[in-house]
Amino acid sequence: MKQLKKLFFCVLFVAILPAVKAQEVSWSEVQPGIWKAVIGQPEKYDLLTASGAQPNKEALAKIGTAPFPLAKSDIEFKVVDGKTYLRFPLQQKEQLYGFGLNFQTVHQRGKILELHVDHYDGQDNGRTHAPTPFYISSNGYGVFVNSARYIKVWAGSGVRKDSPDFPTPTDRNTDKDWAARPYSDAVEILVPAAGVEVYVFGGPKPLDAVKRYNLMNGGGYLPPRWGLGFTQRVMASSTAGDVENEVKAFEEKGYPLDFVGLEPGWQSKSYPGTFEWDKSRFPEPSVFVRKMLDKQIRLNLWINPYVSPEAPFYKEIRPFTSSHTVWLGLIPDFNIPKARELFFGQLQKDQVDIGVSGYKIDEVDGFDYYLWPDVATFPSGISAEQMRQTYGLLAMRYSAEMFKKLNRRTFGLVRASNGGGTSFPYVIYNDYYDHKDFVTALVNSGFTGTLWTPEVRASDTGEEWLRRFQSNVFSPMAMINAWASGTKPWTYPEVEKQIKEYALLRMKMMPYWYTEFAKYHFEGIPPFRAMNLEDGFNQEVTKETLMKVDLEKNPYAEATTREVKDQYMAGEYLLVAPMFTGEKSRKVVLPKGNWYDFYTGKLAGNGEVISITPGLDIIPVFVKDGGIIPMMPALLHAPKPGDKVDLEVRHYGEKAGVYKLYDDDGETFNFEKGAMSWREIKVERQANGQLKGAISAPEKGKPNTIGKVKFVFF
Numbered sequence: 001m002k003q004l005k006k007l008f009f010c011v012l013f014v015a016i017l018p019a020v021k022a023q024e025v026s027w028s029e030v031q032p033g034i035w036k037a038v039i040g041q042p043e044k045y046d047l048l049t050a051s052g053a054q055p056n057k058e059a060l061a062k063i064g065t066a067p068f069p070l071a072k073s074d075i076e077f078k079v080v081d082g083k084t085y086l087r088f089p090l091q092q093k094e095q096l097y098g099f100g101l102n103f104q105t106v107h108q109r110g111k112i113l114e115l116h117v118d119h120y121d122g123q124d125n126g127r128t129h130a131p132t133p134f135y136i137s138s139n140g141y142g143v144f145v146n147s148a149r150y151i152k153v154w155a156g157s158g159v160r161k162d163s164p165d166f167p168t169p170t171d172r173n174t175d176k177d178w179a180a181r182p183y184s185d186a187v188e189i190l191v192p193a194a195g196v197e198v199y200v201f202g203g204p205k206p207l208d209a210v211k212r213y214n215l216m217n218g219g220g221y222l223p224p225r226w227g228l229g230f231t232q233r234v235m236a237s238s239t240a241g242d243v244e245n246e247v248k249a250f251e252e253k254g255y256p257l258d259f260v261g262l263e264p265g266w267q268s269k270s271y272p273g274t275f276e277w278d279k280s281r282f283p284e285p286s287v288f289v290r291k292m293l294d295k296q297i298r299l300n301l302w303i304n305p306y307v308s309p310e311a312p313f314y315k316e317i318r319p320f321t322s323s324h325t326v327w328l329g330l331i332p333d334f335n336i337p338k339a340r341e342l343f344f345g346q347l348q349k350d351q352v353d354i355g356v357s358g359y360k361i362d363e364v365d366g367f368d369y370y371l372w373p374d375v376a377t378f379p380s381g382i383s384a385e386q387m388r389q390t391y392g393l394l395a396m397r398y399s400a401e402m403f404k405k406l407n408r409r410t411f412g413l414v415r416a417s418n419g420g421g422t423s424f425p426y427v428i429y430n431d432y433y434d435h436k437d438f439v440t441a442l443v444n445s446g447f448t449g450t451l452w453t454p455e456v457r458a459s460d461t462g463e464e465w466l467r468r469f470q471s472n473v474f475s476p477m478a479m480i481n482a483w484a485s486g487t488k489p490w491t492y493p494e495v496e497k498q499i500k501e502y503a504l505l506r507m508k509m510m511p512y513w514y515t516e517f518a519k520y521h522f523e524g525i526p527p528f529r530a531m532n533l534e535d536g537f538n539q540e541v542t543k544e545t546l547m548k549v550d551l552e553k554n555p556y557a558e559a560t561t562r563e564v565k566d567q568y569m570a571g572e573y574l575l576v577a578p579m580f581t582g583e584k585s586r587k588v589v590l591p592k593g594n595w596y597d598f599y600t601g602k603l604a605g606n607g608e609v610i611s612i613t614p615g616l617d618i619i620p621v622f623v624k625d626g627g628i629i630p631m632m633p634a635l636l637h638a639p640k641p642g643d644k645v646d647l648e649v650r651h652y653g654e655k656a657g658v659y660k661l662y663d664d665d666g667e668t669f670n671f672e673k674g675a676m677s678w679r680e681i682k683v684e685r686q687a688n689g690q691l692k693g694a695i696s697a698p699e700k701g702k703p704n705t706i707g708k709v710k711f712v713f714f
């Protein structure tokens with residue numbers, strides 16, 4: 001008996017041991033500079049299978065390989081109790097960015113986050129529209145956890161007793177520097193699954209890791225030119241006649257407009273939806289859509305994917321939907337081909353085929369009390385948790401296919417994305433409305449492979465209206481969302497003139513925006529991104545104690561250093577520093593090198609913190625030395641395929657410069673088959689000391705939308 005008992009414990013011990021011991025993991029370089037490790041038994045359904053993301057191998061090969069950025073022996077993985085524990089080392093002074101679309105913070109080291117798709121609710125706690133399990137280190141590498149689970153992250157907060165950097169405990173009674181959060185030397189991650197795939201992205205710079213991550217997911221989407229113009233979303237109950245009048249008003253007043261968003265009222269019923277036109281408001285949808293297209297106005301339709309009992313395909317789709325409902329509507333299981341065929345088939349035949357250009361996919365994010373609970377089931381067998389983490393990805397993926405089939409590019413809005421979603425034609429928005437936090441989201445979007453619009457809805461004052469509008473013009477989608485307010489660009493007469501100027505500036509800058517989005521697609525460089533990804537940006541310049549430590553209020557409070565979350569890079573050369581209501585002046589951190597005022601060309605500074613007092617008319621924008629900004633005339637609509645537009649190429653500063661200007665038909669996917677070109681714009685200093693600009697000749701047989709080219713030296 002004793003022997004048996006001994007044997008039993010022996011077996012038990014052996015059985016337990018491998019479960020808690022760190023696994024030896026082998027890293028394989030799956031793309032140049034990208035390594036993958038397979039831990040335990042990864043689940044079949046993950047972020048990359050849901051998104052269907054395919055790497056852009058050619059572009060990745062161009063960047064080439066890099067050394068593995070971490071000491072492999074410092075990375076630890078374990079499967080414990082059916083869950084995966086991951087541990088990645090951190091160095092002193094290393095800062096972390098990413099971990100999803102955050103709205104209030106850029107520095108993530110020290111945070112504890114539960115990455116969970118949700119509507120943002122005012123706190124950076126991991127619950128957000130795109131809780132991408134991807135982080136970037138200031139030391140120049142990235143890590144992605146390919147799991148569609150609610151992942152918990154301790155981004156440098158736990159301290160292990162065997163840590164090689166174990167801090168020396170001090171006595172709080174006597175030590176003024178006693179820290180409530182002792183130094184932690186690791187990122188630790190809990191994935192509630194018995195295995196997972198992990199990817200590491202090499203540098204050497206943080207931006208290189210970001211580029212590799214984006215390219216592994218296919219690169220950013222190249223929007224149609226019209227997608228980068230101006231868009232107005234009309235009131236929810238607008239009729240075809242109302243829309244026509246609104247379009248006419250834009251035209252008559254000389255405001256640019258490329259697409260109009262119809263909100264829930266285009267459907268015969270919404271919340272849940274029928275996905276059919278409301279014939280009392282839109283009696284002849286195809287005539288209406290055609291009329292709009294003839295005026296160069298596209299239509300974007302609001303939907304949420306929850307199916308009303310009155311939808312024409314309700315009965316047929318019912319077996320392919322969740323056990324639960326959202327607003328009493330069926331939740332299609334987009335993992336099932338039949339569900340997709342029925343749902344997107346309806347959109348295709350009723351809307352896309354008659355010329356509708358895109359969608360706004362609402363409420364695929366949260367809140368918890370609207371969406372399905374984690375105990376809901378789906379007929380594909382994918383759990384409710386995994387569906388929550390990927391529903392936005394699935395909706396984007398399969399809606400984009402409708403347009404791809406027709407060789408038409410689209411550009412729309414969505415409220416949820418996740419890892420793997422880089423290449424989808426959607427910009428994230430939400431119902432939150434804090435201007436400063438909207439700008440911080442723009443800063444963070446570049447760390448998450450997403451695009452974000454700080455949309456403008458309504459404002460208390462003309463000043464606020466203008467300040468919000470100015471930031472919006474320097475974002476992926478320039479938009480007024482007037483679904484409830486009915487606002488128009490000219491609603492605040494005291495700032496009408498300035499609003500119009502900025503709306504027109506958006507149009508003038510279209511060649512620049514279009515090229516910068518092409519770089520997102522072909523090179524993985526986010527068009528809108530944090531200062532931390534910029535060469536010559538030195539966090540140390542900003543070192544200042546922000547927080548007065550108040551132990552009365554918080555006995556664990558500590559002083560922190562300032563993070564730069566109110567300015568960002570827009571494309572290769574521009575630094576945007578928005579102004580907020582009530583502020584007359586602000587500080588701007590300029591990276592090393594000369595920076596010039598975008599409007600006047602005046603030297604602004606070099607590697608320093610400047611204070612500016614720009615006035616209400618101006619959103620401060622600075623241009624890097626040698627910066628080249630191609631601009632076109634202020635058209636009211638994006639140029640049509642085949643149209644030629646003249647260019648004004650602006651050059652800033654002293655340095656010579658080169659800019660690769662992207663060109664194609666602006667609307668189809670023919671660029672994927674080579675119908676595109678990069679024209680080289682060069683500004684050089686001549687023997688007489690003067691700057692001179694030139695553009696390379698158009699390539700034979702390639703689309704060419706460029707007319708006359710004029711250079712302006714600032």
Ligand code: GAL
Binds near residue numbers: 236302362481483
């Ligand atoms: C919200 C959405 C708004 C608007 C509204 C219409 O959920 O965020 O932008 O579309 O629905 O009901």
